Amino acid sequence: MLRSIEDLQKVREQSQGLLFLRKNVEAVTGKREILVCAGTGCHSAMSKEIVQEFNDELKKRNMSDKATCHITGCFGFCEKGPIVKVYPDDVFYTEVKVSDVDEIISNHLMEGEIVERLLYVDPKTKKKIDTQHHMDFYGKQNRIALRNCGLIDPERIEEYIANDGYVALADILSNKQPIDVVNHLKDSGLRGRGGGGYPTGSKWGMTLRSPGSEKYMVCNADEGDPGAFMDRSILEGDPHSIIEAMAIGGFAIGANKGIVYIRAEYPLAIKRLKIAIAQAKEYNLLGKNILNTGFDFDLEIKYGAGAFVCGEETALIQSIEGHRGEPVSKPPYPSESGLFGKPTCVNNVETLANIPVIFQKGAEWYASIGTEFSKGTKVFALAGKINNVGLVEVPMGITLREIIYEIGGGIKGGHAFKAVQTGGPSGGCITEKDLDTPIDYESLSRIGSMMGSGGMIVMDEENCMVDIAKFYLDFTVEESCGKCTACRVGNKRLLEILQRITQGKGEEADLEKLKNLSETIKDTSLCGLGQTAPNPILSTIKFFEDEYRAHIIEKRCPSGVCRDLMRYVISDACIGCTKCARACPVDAISGKVREKHVIDQEKCIKCGACYTACPVKPIKAVQIV
Incomplete structure (x- = not known):
């Protein structure tokens, strides 16, 4: 028990050696520290077992005085976990498995040779990078709220x-x-x-x-x-x-x-x-x-x-x-x-x-950090069609373009950027023309979105914006407490209209219904959930009205996402392996072995199981015309 502030100071001084190697990466010592990410994502990918394996192997090789292994919090680079960081070498290993522990100890700790196959590969340069501080993902971050995550053992x-x-x-x-x-x-x-x-x-x-x-x-x-x-x-x-x-x-x-x-x-x-x-x-x-x-x-x-x-x-x-x-x-x-x-x-x-x-x-x-009216930093959960998925903490005032193309490493698979949703179900979609908007409370509000708690979902050309709006409305309808009529009933009506549109049953009058009802719900709902729930609809209609019209007038989904406007067909390239028929949950596929198979469109529920099972991919999703 600490009985005084002086006692706290003594504990602080006595404990500072615990972080010596982690805060002095150029230190010349005969010892190494191994930190393993133990956040939920890495934890589920066996990071706890990785720590145990390190400690067991170090003990077995009589190296416990040469290296120690501890858990730490999330490094932020969640897509590349489990992450293992070796101090004072400052080497950052990604996607580590329990079976990799032996090689890290044998090559890195004993021979001083970095295990290159476990290094991060930059999506733009294709070069392997061995240290966290040389990665673009961390380059423009300023970790204040996350300052101890990836540095200390949270259980000590x-x-x-x-x-x-x-x-x-x-x-x-x-x-x-x-x-x-x-x-x-x-x-x-x-x-x-x-x-x-x-x-x-x-x-x-x-x-x-x-x-x-x-x-x-x-x-x-x-x-x-x-x-x-x-x-x-x-x-x-x-x-x-x-x-x-x-x-x-x-x-x-x-x-x-x-x-x-x-x-x-x-x-x-x-x-x-x-x-x-x-x-x-x-x-x-x-x-x-x-x-x-x-x-x-x-x-x-x-x-x-x-x-x-x-x-x-x-x-x-x-x-x-x-x-x-x-x-x-x-x-x-x-x-x-x-x-x-x-x-x-x-x-x-x-x-x-x-x-x-x-x-x-x-x-x-x-x-001194941030903008005039938005000080400090903000943590975002960067996800979606982005190369570098994870938690990022950036100074207020940084632009969306910098986050997506520098920290995030650009759009996955070389696809074209389409939109980014900030603020989760309460926010709005932001398009290419506003990517240079500085991230702060007022600027995001001016372009029809919001900071929110910090979700940031990146979308590419393969995303259907009508479907995105429907996804968020489905969430808010499910989460509405039902206390006020505007939210309980109004959002349900919005969702029903979106469902009709994505099923090819929409009418031109639905666009005005969506806009008018959205504004009414925003003005009359009791709390922030209802007041912001229509934001995804209003922003997608504003920037992607052509997609809504394609669904309503042409009865097609330009991105090929809405299942009711698509159908699966099998081409002449079918080899008759029967895997698609065996995978179909409703027995909608028929055909003999080594002969082309056929899909019964009346039975087909468009689940995509046949496409996933097919080894040669003659199965295609095509627009219903």
Whole structure:
């Protein structure tokens, strides 16, 4: 137990050796450290077994004093996982398997020869790159919220402390008043990273000013956007940063209780958060009389059932209280009357991850990054038709073009860029003409999209934009809480129109219906889910109306995606192997061995199983004319 700030400083000094090789990649030592990504993606690809294999082999070869292997958080380059990084060599291995461990030890650790087949290959130059810092994927990133992911072992509090962890909390508890903390945060310009971009310092200030002896600090870890996993990665790779930030927030607003509301589908994040909370309590960094300063603050975990609407703060609060997760009209705002009617401050994970480092390095330092009204960095989950898929943290003001073509490595397969969707189901599609737009709250809003929590889905010429709009509407209809008619009924009607269009049953009048109904829903819905749900429709109609008209008037899908406007046929190249017939789930294919087969179009459900099974590909999907 740490009984004073001086005790924390001693632990910090004693622990700094743990990170020596990782922070001094030019160090000349006889020892190496091996870090293995243990985020959810790599974890599912056996990274835990890779760590075990390394340690078993090192022990078997009597090399435990020459090298050690640890888990770490997500490196961000998720498509190339599991990732193994060797220090101080700074060598970055990708797509590592358990069977590769022997070769890495034998060649790299024992002979000093890099295992080239495990290196990253640049999609543009086709050259192999051995260090993380020479990859375009990391070139323009500035990892602040993700600063410890890929550096420390998330299950060891000593490593977090060694990298200046809890220093900000200790300084604040001993030297500052709550209003000082609020003003410092205001000076930094930090805005909420959950979607709306509300100034964090102002939110803390309102909660501080609200009367009451009982207040709550709440972390929104209910990440629900399709394809978004920023918050999960931070909790898995750096849980102590969230604990420290919440304790700072509790001191600033006058709260002694914090709650992390996290979706139950995040078992690894939950596990590591529980470990971190237990360690923080053991070290007297949570609980009663923290660091002997007289400040009490404790944390509790509450599980969400995965409802997208519970990302909205009032719906989240309703869920914590044990009610159905439905939004509540504002005002009063949660900062005035929130959880159990008490003043409550709700921040999401990424917002909180920035806070300790803002107090370590100063508000002026943080405010120097980004743009005039959007300070700092933003984490995006870059996915879709892009060469480099993963988490990227970039300074505000960088352009979409830089993210897609430099960090992302361009469009996969040499296809043409078509659009990028930012903001998930709440955002809009951005086309080629707006790729040089700087990424900040105001600029994205001006072109009909939004920052959102940070999903960024890249689409190419093979994507159907009507189908994309239908995908997002299907999601929001499923996730609507049903409290207000505009969202519950209106979005359902929008989805039905889109379904008719993609089935070839649309009418020209449907375009105006879509536009008018979308505007009505935006204006009359109770919460952000309903107010932003029509955005994908409005943006795709604005930029890709020709695709809608092709579906409605010509009854065809230009991208060949909408199954009801396509049919599978077998050409004369069929060799009669019968694999397609055996794969068909509805027995729609007939034919004798070594003779051309035929598809019964009445039975065919257009699942594509025949195309996948065919070894010579005479099966084609063609437009219905």
